Amino acid sequence: MAVLVQDPIQELTQQLAQWTQSSYEHHLSCGVILAPCANLGPKVLDPLKAFLKKSEPELSAHYMVDDQNQILGVVLDNQKLAGTHYSSLVLKDFLDRLDVLEGQMVVASFPESGEPTKRTLLQLSQTIMEAKGESREIQLFVDASMKEGVSSILVVDPDEVNREFVKLRLELKGYEVHEARDGSEALEKYSELTPELVITELNVPIVDGYQLIHQIKQKGGEVIVLTDKQLSKDMNRAFELGASDYVTKPFSISELEWRIKKLRRMEHVL
The missing domain is CATH 3.30.70.2740 (Alpha-Beta Plaits)
Incomplete structure (x- = not known):
């Protein structure tokens, strides 16, 4: 039987x-x-x-x-x-x-x-x-097909703890993640590595987050802001400069990953 x-x-x-x-x-x-x-x-x-x-x-x-x-x-x-x-x-x-x-x-x-x-x-x-x-x-x-296209990410944050936390958790999700402590280092690494996405704090030294968004967008890159700044004027300025999304701290790493996947999904639709 x-x-x-x-x-x-x-x-x-x-x-x-x-x-x-x-x-x-x-x-x-x-x-x-x-x-x-x-x-x-x-x-x-x-x-x-x-x-x-x-x-x-x-x-x-x-x-x-x-x-x-x-x-x-x-x-x-x-x-x-x-x-x-x-x-x-x-x-x-x-x-x-x-x-x-x-x-x-x-x-x-x-x-x-x-x-x-x-x-x-x-x-x-x-x-x-x-x-x-x-x-x-x-x-x-999110359906795995929605994150097709993103494999490398550059995380820009002067706070080492925050930077390492995001890097480790996204690496566990399968992303290749690079780090930068300030805007100048971020631009150097972007030119060297050409990551598919930049996640940046606005409060970064040398080249601030707003300038960084502007320069990355001029190079054809995508930027998600991850910041302590919670005022609407900061959010509006970031979007005006070309940021694709805006996440405030404290944050959930699962929500951040969903924002990444959502960004790629919208690009596939467009």
Whole structure:
């Protein structure tokens, strides 16, 4: 008698397809939150539903539990990535208090994160299966095809700790990352290495961040600002000079990576 062994990733992918299909077909956007959890059951799920409903009363949410893989899924009707990310923060707070979260949470929104095809949902399944572990970060998922084109990045920041943190975390994501302490060094390395993206602080010595944006754009490069400056006048000036995106500190490395992927996706569309 033959015994069929089910692939847990394939099963999860099928469940994701069922979870997202109806919502995606009837709404402009469909948010998805996945969390590896222990001891999933009514004692966790029922209070969770009540907590999220109280926190976001207008939210339309559907809850699913993959018992085999111990993964909690929440599908949000008509939610873009920003709104889904906010809901994941609320959800994470609840799961942390119950001490049932067993790894990174993964957040997606379709079509922002890609079209919910079988291939994309398989990537999403693999991502959440690999997210189990000690880290409790929230990871923003984007279809891998959207980051095609970016392999090398130059990080410009006078603060060594900040620079090394961004470099290490992006290297762990598969990017080739170079560093510069000031604007002059950044221009030298840009000419030498021609990275596909520059991530810069505005408060950099010798050649400041604004001048750096202007000169990099003249050379045909792309720039994302990552800065302490939070005033609208600074943001407006950076965009006027050609910055592609603007991220303020403190920041999430997952959000920064999503901004990188979003930038490449927009370039492919254009």
